[in-house]
Amino acid sequence: MKMLTKLFNKIKSADFILVTLSTVVCSALSFVLNVYSKHEVDSKPMGIYSACLIVLAYMNYAQLGVLNAYNRDYPQALGRKDFDEANKQRNITVTFMLMIYALILVVFEAWVFFKYSGQIGVSQKGTFYAFGYGLCPIMILLKSFDDMANSTVRMQGKYNKSALIGFIRTVLAFGIGAVFIKLFGYYGLYAMMISSAFLGIVFFYKDAFKGVKLDFDFKYMKLMILGGLPLLINSLIWTIVQNVDKHVIQLFFKDPEDALGIYTVPTMGFTTMVLVPQTISQVFYIKISHLYGANKDEQELLDKAGHFTCLTSLISGAACAFVFYIMPIFVGVFMPKYTNGNVATQILIIGVAIYSTTMLFGNIFSVVKLNKSLIANSVALCIFNMIFSSALVLFIERSVNMVAIGTGLSYALYSLLLMIKLSRKFDYSFIKLFSRSWLPVLGIIIPSVLFYIFIENIYVAAGLALFTILLVCGIISRLFFKK
Numbered sequence: 001m002k003m004l005t006k007l008f009n010k011i012k013s014a015d016f017i018l019v020t021l022s023t024v025v026c027s028a029l030s031f032v033l034n035v036y037s038k039h040e041v042d043s044k045p046m047g048i049y050s051a052c053l054i055v056l057a058y059m060n061y062a063q064l065g066v067l068n069a070y071n072r073d074y075p076q077a078l079g080r081k082d083f084d085e086a087n088k089q090r091n092i093t094v095t096f097m098l099m100i101y102a103l104i105l106v107v108f109e110a111w112v113f114f115k116y117s118g119q120i121g122v123s124q125k126g127t128f129y130a131f132g133y134g135l136c137p138i139m140i141l142l143k144s145f146d147d148m149a150n151s152t153v154r155m156q157g158k159y160n161k162s163a164l165i166g167f168i169r170t171v172l173a174f175g176i177g178a179v180f181i182k183l184f185g186y187y188g189l190y191a192m193m194i195s196s197a198f199l200g201i202v203f204f205y206k207d208a209f210k211g212v213k214l215d216f217d218f219k220y221m222k223l224m225i226l227g228g229l230p231l232l233i234n235s236l237i238w239t240i241v242q243n244v245d246k247h248v249i250q251l252f253f254k255d256p257e258d259a260l261g262i263y264t265v266p267t268m269g270f271t272t273m274v275l276v277p278q279t280i281s282q283v284f285y286i287k288i289s290h291l292y293g294a295n296k297d298e299q300e301l302l303d304k305a306g307h308f309t310c311l312t313s314l315i316s317g318a319a320c321a322f323v324f325y326i327m328p329i330f331v332g333v334f335m336p337k338y339t340n341g342n343v344a345t346q347i348l349i350i351g352v353a354i355y356s357t358t359m360l361f362g363n364i365f366s367v368v369k370l371n372k373s374l375i376a377n378s379v380a381l382c383i384f385n386m387i388f389s390s391a392l393v394l395f396i397e398r399s400v401n402m403v404a405i406g407t408g409l410s411y412a413l414y415s416l417l418l419m420i421k422l423s424r425k426f427d428y429s430f431i432k433l434f435s436r437s438w439l440p441v442l443g444i445i446i447p448s449v450l451f452y453i454f455i456e457n458i459y460v461a462a463g464l465a466l467f468t469i470l471l472v473c474g475i476i477s478r479l480f481f482k483k
Helices: 002-013 015-040 043-063 066-079 083-116 124-155 159-208 218-252 256-295 298-334 336-356 359-367 371-395 400-425 430-454 458-480
Strands: none
Touching: 015 159, 015 256, 015 298, 015 336, 043 066, 043 083, 043 124, 043 159, 043 218, 043 256, 043 336, 066 083, 066 124, 066 218, 083 124, 083 218, 124 159, 218 256, 218 371, 218 400, 256 298, 256 336, 256 400, 298 336, 298 359, 298 430, 298 458, 336 400, 336 430, 359 371, 359 400, 371 400, 400 430, 430 458
């Protein structure tokens, strides 16, 4: 019995590990369903689904920062043991979101009805759009309350419960999504998101929403909007950044639905690969924050960030080289309808490799509280992407490959901009920043890509790429990590 008690206590103390494991498993299940959906659904319907998700992403900001303020202030109120204030914030947030999303539901559904009333049942494209857009207000209502419920449970310190419920509801939603896609094709694409959010609200209800009362204190709502708006704006900029390439396709392509559908494969490759450096960067971000908090030494901060960045660059470069080789084979086997997106996927994977090397450098602006520079960097990336992607599509070729090249170039230029700004701001060697970020990844990626292009035998090319990875890792380890 004592042994079981000890085991239980150890599991309980490992809350962040369980949350991380749950997140990884849930991401893996989402990835599998993403691949399965592309096996079952053609590119045009998938493009319409992608367009509807873009609308959904922007609808998320209709809460005007109230949810952002809640996520920041609710745990502080709990920390002060001011439970009346905490309950007030929860009541106001629920009330405001019900009001705003009910309004959106009425207005948006009316727009869908008038725009597509003559096309439903007549045009497949119009029917698909009407169905997807019609679900958007419902999905954002469920998703927002699911996000609030999940964050509330975590802010109450119930990390293990959050992880366990997150895992259970994702497994259930995965099963529902797979069955619905098999039975209904395009119409089943929305099933996992809706069922996952609904199950989350149900499972988290007792901890997150039980006892909640409607509170129409408009003065308090205004305070929460003003408090959360800066956080919302920064998040909105990044949402625009993530969708710029899709907007270029929607604006300039003759058949944007098909192109958007094909482009979901490169996007999937990008978002999957960016998880590796992002996770590493988040861990190192905490470490450099502790370091800077202890001594406020910018030079030491940049030295340590460079050390961690070099390690990230090696890992990211090796991972991206592997996926660069394996992705076309993977798509051909599991998603044969989307092989037209292979080259664009490989291009974006190279973009991930380069961009990932300076993720931690971007976090430095947050650590030293250069908030204006932080937002300016995000805006610059957005502008770079719009200019490069649009120019390549308009003046060279209207293809997803040009969009991917434009996106990759914009991330590379953004990466260089970060290094230049850090070098000038803190009078730090640009060569040092470059050698610890770009140099390792370029040492892996450039030879690997050249082998892939010029050597016909894929196994020989892959063997040489593996040798290059080991060689670069060995050289960098001796240069930068020797004691």
